Amino acid sequence: xxxxxxxxxxxxxxxxxxxxxRRKELANATDAEQLGCSLYELDPGKRSWPYHxxxxxxxxxxxxxxxxxxxxxxxxxxxxxxxxxxxxxxxSGGHQLVNDGDEVLRYLMVSTMEEPDVTVYPxxxxxxxxxxxxxxxxxxRTFQGYFPLDADVExxxx
Numbered sequence: 001x002x003x004x005x006x007x008x009x010x011x012x013x014x015x016x017x018x019x020x021x022r023r024k025e026l027a028n029a030t031d032a033e034q035l036g037c038s039l040y041e042l043d044p045g046k047r048s049w050p051y052h053x054x055x056x057x058x059x060x061x062x063x064x065x066x067x068x069x070x071x072x073x074x075x076x077x078x079x080x081x082x083x084x085x086x087x088x089x090x091x092s093g094g095h096q097l098v099n100d101g102d103e104v105l106r107y108l109m110v111s112t113m114e115e116p117d118v119t120v121y122p123x124x125x126x127x128x129x130x131x132x133x134x135x136x137x138x139x140x141r142t143f144q145g146y147f148p149l150d151a152d153v154e155x156x157x158x
Contacts, residue, residue, distance in 0.1 A: 004029040006039055020046045026108075028138055036111040036136045042068065042099040050124055053094040056117040057134055059087040059109060061097065066105035069098040089114075094122070113137060125149045 009029055011022040020043065027037040042048055051071055061070065067080035072087075073094040079085065087093035089112075099105040115134040120127045127149060128135075132142035 002030040011041075018045075018047050019050060021048050025136070028136075032113075034113050036109075036113050036134075038109050038136070039064075040097075040105075040107050040109060042066075042097060042105040042107075044099050044102055044104070046099050048097040050121055051094060051096040052119050052121045053087070053091055054089050054111075054117055054119050054135070056089055056114040057112050058089045059093065059095070059111040061085045061087070061095070062108045062110070064106040064108065066099065066103050066107075067101040068105040069100045071096040071098060091120070094120075111136065120149070122149075 004026060006024055006026065009024040009026070011024060014021050014023065022041040024039040025036075026039055027035055040048065053073070061079070061084070063079050063081050063083045065081050067078065070077050070079045070085060071094075073092045079097075087095050097105065097107070113134045113136070115137065116129065116131040117134050118127055118129055119135060125148060126146050128144070128146045130137070130141060130144050132144075133139035
């Protein structure tokens with residue numbers, strides 16, 4: 001059994017304009033194989049990953065400190081320290097965190113680590129496919145790619 005302390009891990013910085021956050025991959029630093037868990041910090045005025053949902057992986061958010069907004073399939077809701085939200089592996093689990101408060105929003109994101117997974121980004125009009133290792137996984141992927149949502153072709157060439 002491997003124990004890791006968050007202080008022993010370096011922050012990974014992601015900065016894509018309004019989508020900017022810090023992440024420590026806690027589960028990847030342990031013996032976890034079927035469970036993902038990352039610690040996130042989101043500064044005021046920033047957003048997490050683009051709005052998305054997974055088709056194979058259930059996720060959950062647990063807020064440690066601060067407050068913000070959870071954009072979901074059924075609208076927006078305020079979240080704050082102590083709140084836990086389960087995000088099903090389907091369209092109803094669509095989510096994005098937004099820090100609309102005045103202090104850093106710290107939260108844990110937990111997920112199953114199923115593969116293959118298709119992640120849908122409705123606002124970006126694309127989807128991602130991950131085979132060989134799920135999103136956030138440690139192994140090398142045998143296939144991955146991002147495609148337009150309307151990239152539909154007939155099975156048989158005519």
